[in-house]
Amino acid sequence: MRTRLVNPVFHVLLIVLALGGCAAITPQEDRPADKSMAPAAFERWPALSPIADRNVLVPLNEGKTALNWRLQLLQSATQSIDLQTFIWRTYATGNAILAAVLDAAGRGVKVRVLLDDSFLAHADPVLHAVAQHPNIRYRIYNPAANRAGGTVTRQLANITEFNRLNHRMHNKLLLVDGRVGIVGGRNQADEYFGLRQQQNFRDMEVLLQGPVINDLAPAFDLYWNDEWSIDIDALTEGDPGLNLISERQALAAAPRYPLPPVASVAQWRQVFEGGFAAELELIVDDPQQVGSGE
Template sequence: MTLLAVQVLMWIVVGAAATGFASWLAHRSYRRFLRKSRGPVSKSLGRGDVPTKLDTLIDPLEAQFPCQSGLATLLDNADAFAARALSAAQAGRSLDLMYYIWRTDVTGWLLLDALVAAADRGVRVRLLLDDVNVQGFDPAFLALTQHPQIEVRLFNPTRNRGHVVRRTFEMLLGLARFNRRMHGKLWIADGRLAIIGGRNIADTYFATLDADTRNSVDADMLLVGPKVDAVAALFDSYWNLGLSMPILALWPGFKLNRTAFRHRLARHVGSAPSRHYLARTLDSRTPEAVLAGRLHWTDKVQLLADPPDKAYGNHSAAWMSTAIADILTNAQSEVRLITPYFVPGQAGISGLTALAARGVKISLLTNALAATDMLLVYGAYRRYRGALLAAGGSIHEFSPLPKNGRKRDMLHSKVFVIDGRQAIVGSLNFDLRSAFTNTELGLLFEHPTLVADITGMIDALSAPDQAYTVSRPDHALQWTVARPGLPKLMYVEPEASKLQRAISWLVGLLPIQAYL
């Protein structure tokens, strides 16, 4: 070995050691910060002496169906907004909310206004947001948490705010920690009603019809009854985790003019887009119709959720991905799944092909290259579609025609249907990040009408005018297309650019699936 090579090797070793030591110091400092700055423990509020509007709405139904839970599908984006807005308006005790993304756009401001209005009535509001998507939006949430009835906490936050260079170094030195995100979506009103599913809070999930906003096709479940207690306890476990930090702990001494914030909030809520959206989504909907009128009652409901300490990297048999794997293993005839991102890893694809080998019909609906918002993830998905098709599975790639000059809709639902009898709706994508890194939650349930709703959604989204059919005759992939101006059969991803195809092909060669 030459002297130059020895010197280069020494510098590499020294650099690696220095980086490791710096990472250790950063981790130690961060843990001290967490212990010193964490907020007080708090619990979900139990029922008080005076019933709230939600209590009055739900009590007669629960009396009619004792020991059962009421469920309704929220498949329409406008209905999903209405359920959240109306439940906030009816709440009289508490609102406990947990979200991966909360944008300050039209619907984001409208729902923030609903929280402030509830807090003004004396409702306690706890809002837990994953930190990775709050950066840049801190002032709105800092103002919100200064209301005496509202507390905002951030999950697994970076300490450095408003300084890109310092924040970047913190992220790099703590990459393993920073990579673990709270991906679940949860809305609880008065401890009596919960909304669980795939929707974050942003215009794309609530059909604002803004030409600059893509419509995301998604699915939530509305839940009332005794199972809400388990959902509330899960929220408490995340809220009181040492990684959930009061937002003010990250901005010590921060003060914002609350009057100015109220004016800003009123300006957004009173804007023409906000007024038009509210008129379209709420004017014809009542709390009785949206929150109670479509409920179906069953005793076969189970909360599936990752424990919050998954964010520490603590492996557990209680992980949601493990529970779903067990459920799928017991499938007898059919598994249908919707996932916007399909990166199952070797264990996941082996499990699906083993099911197919014993006669279980496997069908996948995911985003096409022309529709996906995650080009890199599509590249990773390329590695697995051939194996699924070779095993006899079917694949549809969602890519509807753009409507009225808007951007093409995309798929964001996370849904499983097993044997036409059970369904799972939640936040878990069929990918390695959801399985091993992020925290997820969802509902497993059985009810013929509810499962039929989900199955009907899958059928509609897989129709020829909405999706391509991918097949593999003679070991070559082909897409069956029903689009004006396009061939009925194509041998490259339809309606995608050459650059998109090239990038996705290149990503498919890289061993980075676990990080996508």
């Protein structure tokens, strides 16, 4: 009997070609633009009225302080939340942020979440379940066509689209009610807030209010309405065994960072009184380079 050796690279190429032909992503070229809501009335943010004509930034250097103000900002939302991030892990931090988002949606707040697809393997069923809430919408930026399997499988299946998939969205932005925002380098994960035992990152964010906030909504909309930002419902059908009720139950049982008390008007006034007045300019990269081959 003869044994014939086959080049393993040839097998890998066959698998890549087979998987790559199973699915495709269609850019949403003719979709109507979905714009941010107008800023909330100052009656909903009375702490901002005396300082609304000048930019005030509050450095969020320490992780737990940054997380607490992020959660308090979500808890203070009255009409809209726009959240854009590269990573959102379902650990203590991510679960706390999700709980605050669900609470806000329950109050009638309209929520838009834009996630990069780099670390979303196996996450689609949960995103589908949460998106069943009528006030919550998820879009995935520049998604992999093959949603099955783990990260390696997805990357192999889409290796023929390297020029497109090589463009990722690292933006981190949280805008609440068109009045207060947080921008900076932190993802929604424990290691960005000093909560991991094994490793942590040092990062910086700023809490913002003032005229610069008027630039945050267009910056979010620029990516939200990009043709490669795809609604989760257009990517997969979800898991029939998961729904909003089951996700709420799972979230209630999962470890999570405790939600702080809702910040009072006096606390919001105090935090911005301790901030810095500044001339600010928001600089945002253009997402249109995606898929261009550049």
